[in-house]
């Protein structure tokens with residue numbers, strides 16, 4: 861009876877160790893750290909983006925649509941979305957407006973007093 865309890869305990873320890881190994885591997889495969897604040901440079905006026913508050917409430921994949929499974933090798937939108945569209949990759953303005961603006965407009969419909977900005981100059985600061 862005693863031996864059996866010890867076995868179960870041992871198995872639980874092993875499982876915990878295996879789990880930590882898995883988590884450890886994920887942590888060391890080199891995902892870039894999530895930023896707290898990002899300034900997206902723009903000729904129209906730079907846009908301040910609070911990554912921390914957004915990522916608290918919104919799933920990563922909602923914005924980083926290229927994060928499939930565990931592949932987060934391209935965390936920057938600008939890795940793909942450039943000033944000009946390239947093949948089927950839309951330009952930066954289309955990508956950001958259709959991500960940021962679309963969500964903010966939808967948010968505003970439900971909550972007119974939301975802090976999510978939809979006016980040009982509330983995002984683009986000179």
Ligand code: HEC
Nearest residue numbers: 892893894895898914915918919920923924935936937938
């Ligand atoms: C509301 C949209 C949004 C959400 C949600 C979001 N991100 Fe981001 N993230 C961005 C934007 C925009 C940038 C800046 C991209 C750029 O500079 O081109 C960024 C940048 C990053 C970067 C830094 C890239 C670099 O090297 O500077 C990492 C890492 C990252 N995000 C990971 C995550 C993870 C992990 C989550 C979920 C826990 C997440 N993001 C949620 C929009 C978002």
Ligand code: HEC
Nearest residue numbers: 923924926934936937939940948949950954955956958959
């Ligand atoms: C690995 C390359 C890559 C990265 C990184 C990437 N995108 Fe994209 N994105 C694409 C491609 C290709 C398309 C067009 C095909 C599709 O819709 O998947 C696209 C389409 C989009 C669209 C739809 C545009 C439309 O016509 O309505 C939005 C919005 C978007 N991206 C936003 C973002 C944002 C925001 C980020 C960063 C948080 C980002 N993308 C990062 C490649 C990328």
Ligand code: HEC
Nearest residue numbers: 907908909910913918922959960963964967974975976977
């Ligand atoms: C899926 C929905 C969603 C997306 C995508 C999104 N936002 Fe927001 N954003 C919100 C909501 C909701 C708020 C209001 C939060 C509050 O009321 O405190 C907000 C607030 C803000 C604010 C004002 C408060 C603050 O945090 O500074 C700015 C600026 C902002 N967003 C910029 C952006 C930019 C730039 C992008 C694209 C890179 C973006 N957002 C993408 C939902 C979104």
Ligand code: HEC
Nearest residue numbers: 900901902903904907952953956960961977978979980983
């Ligand atoms: C929710 C935030 C947000 C709002 C609101 C917003 N934008 Fe943007 N806009 C961005 C981001 C982020 C970019 C991407 C940075 C870039 O490529 O210049 C961008 C890009 C642009 C660009 C491309 C600049 C260039 O040099 O290619 C123009 C022009 C622009 N916006 C005009 C506007 C106008 C006009 C409005 C109001 C009708 C507006 N934006 C509202 C966030 C916003």
